Amino acid sequence: MKQDSPYDVDVLRKEFPILDKEVNGHPLVYLDSAASAQKPRAVIEAQREYEAHFHSNIHRGVHTLATKATEAYEGVRAKLKNHINASKREEIIFTSGTTDSINLVAGTWGRANLKKSDTIVLTRLEHHSNIVPWQILAQEKGFAIEVVEIKENGELCENSLKEKLALSPKIVCVSHVSNTLGTINDVKNITKQAHQVGALVLIDGAQAAPHKTIDVQVIDCDFYAGSAHKMYGPSGVGFLYGKHELLCQMPPCRGGGEMIESVSFEKQTTFNVPPYKFEAGTPNLSGVVGYGAAIDWINSLGLDNIAAHENSLLEYASSKLLQIEGLRLIGTAKSKASVISFLVDGIHPSDIGTLLDQLGIAVRTGHHCTEPIMTKLGIPGTVRASFAAYSTFSEVDALVAGVERAVKMLR
Numbered sequence: 001m002k003q004d005s006p007y008d009v010d011v012l013r014k015e016f017p018i019l020d021k022e023v024n025g026h027p028l029v030y031l032d033s034a035a036s037a038q039k040p041r042a043v044i045e046a047q048r049e050y051e052a053h054f055h056s057n058i059h060r061g062v063h064t065l066a067t068k069a070t071e072a073y074e075g076v077r078a079k080l081k082n083h084i085n086a087s088k089r090e091e092i093i094f095t096s097g098t099t100d101s102i103n104l105v106a107g108t109w110g111r112a113n114l115k116k117s118d119t120i121v122l123t124r125l126e127h128h129s130n131i132v133p134w135q136i137l138a139q140e141k142g143f144a145i146e147v148v149e150i151k152e153n154g155e156l157c158e159n160s161l162k163e164k165l166a167l168s169p170k171i172v173c174v175s176h177v178s179n180t181l182g183t184i185n186d187v188k189n190i191t192k193q194a195h196q197v198g199a200l201v202l203i204d205g206a207q208a209a210p211h212k213t214i215d216v217q218v219i220d221c222d223f224y225a226g227s228a229h230k231m232y233g234p235s236g237v238g239f240l241y242g243k244h245e246l247l248c249q250m251p252p253c254r255g256g257g258e259m260i261e262s263v264s265f266e267k268q269t270t271f272n273v274p275p276y277k278f279e280a281g282t283p284n285l286s287g288v289v290g291y292g293a294a295i296d297w298i299n300s301l302g303l304d305n306i307a308a309h310e311n312s313l314l315e316y317a318s319s320k321l322l323q324i325e326g327l328r329l330i331g332t333a334k335s336k337a338s339v340i341s342f343l344v345d346g347i348h349p350s351d352i353g354t355l356l357d358q359l360g361i362a363v364r365t366g367h368h369c370t371e372p373i374m375t376k377l378g379i380p381g382t383v384r385a386s387f388a389a390y391s392t393f394s395e396v397d398a399l400v401a402g403v404e405r406a407v408k409m410l411r
């Protein structure tokens, strides 16, 4: 099945060495990009080039390689600042990914500011990464966690949000895009409402950054977190955006080299300014360099083009899958990104996933690190197919044929 796309997907796929692979005797059909996207040659090469020719530790040396490595690393910080339209490069902290970024906010801002009588607000849609760090801190501090509920279609319930905001929470933590249901939350509007009651806003952008243009100044959020490996970049790298005045007030949470101004046994040790205050130790240098290449790659294609292509795939896949008897889509929000979760009556999702794997089709099954969604919907998990810039309509056809075959075998 061939459909219109803003770019030539077949040509683009040649940039991804892994997409040529066979799995279990079949051409790989990779529909698990929400878990981790594949990397174009430009990213793989940028990392290799760095390791082979430029590697040295950053910030500390006066020698040529140390200067080049520092320039490369700080250059990516500037790139990321532009990519999400932060107002200053100091607002970008490199982390190991979204999970690390959220733990950083909980461990610094949260530990310094939350007390027993406080309330924070999460939503039912959150990934465990945006739940558990807050629960761990709540065990220590004793504050209350309130949850904004979802509607049947997977959208956040506006009344529930209003009720929770009426409790005057200290922070609202919300995903931009749900990794399980694909729901795109109106984070600008949520942020505006949260600010009206004096709450800060942290946005988990792990699933939004690969698909949407992010403008943190337009959203006006206080924190925004993302992961490189969901954006065609390396794993073990990500970012935390934080408003500069907040980062200046926040204490560090990890001590070590580079995050200090002066260390002394005789006087008080003093700390560096943001972002360095939060970047103790030697970071994932080649990973950051690869992340820079991934951002260039995304921008050369254009996020609007990627989103247009993925939206056509989503529409096509939804209509095709719904023709299978007993199949229902889980998550039908009006505004959705490129994730499609489904269940087939009477068949466990992991059985479908296992049979699809035998056909070389990679999908994810289970709770997708969002157990509270499963509890609410009363389901054990879902089968989740997710799309990226390189996904094709014929891969959707393969998925549909594979599910039909699995259903025949398992019924």
Ligand code: PLP
Pocket: 034, 035, 096, 097, 098, 099, 100, 127, 129, 130, 175, 177, 178, 179, 204, 206, 207, 227, 229, 238
């Ligand atoms: N938040 C969401 C919405 C996600 O989908 C994921 C990963 O799947 C994460 C957070 C965690 O990202 P990472 O494992 O890169 O830290």
